[in-house]
Amino acid sequence: METVTNATIELETLVVASTQAIAPIMSEQEAKIFIYFKESSNNLAAENSGGCKGLGQDCNGVLEIECPNWRTDRDCQDVFWDKYAIRRYGSWANAMNHWLSRVPINGRDCGNWW
Numbered sequence: 001m002e003t004v005t006n007a008t009i010e011l012e013t014l015v016v017a018s019t020q021a022i023a024p025i026m027s028e029q030e031a032k033i034f035i036y037f038k039e040s041s042n043n044l045a046a047e048n049s050g051g052c053k054g055l056g057q058d059c060n061g062v063l064e065i066e067c068p069n070w071r072t073d074r075d076c077q078d079v080f081w082d083k084y085a086i087r088r089y090g091s092w093a094n095a096m097n098h099w100l101s102r103v104p105i106n107g108r109d110c111g112n113w114w
Contacts, residue, residue, distance in 0.1 A: 031092035032085070035099060045071040056081040 026034070033042070039057045040046030052059040054070050055077050067076035089095040 026093060028092040031096040034096050044074055
């Protein structure tokens, strides 16, 4: 057995700045559930003080047009939010990474959004 005394260990740390948060690897379904929970507590009829509605919090009024019964129609909302996530981010996992990254709006930290 070898004994080492007065040994110094030097560690070099490389920190890479990134605009993307590193999220745990999740399935598309898990990423969708994450966003639904964070945006609306998985409540179909959720509506915030800014007028954003539904599972993913649409603030543009499009959800009401595409899903007239949005407060009770989970299937319609699921299709609506699937199209949104894929069109805007390419996948639910990418959408979740964006949500985690706290992207500023007009230079201000507005919290998490997608």
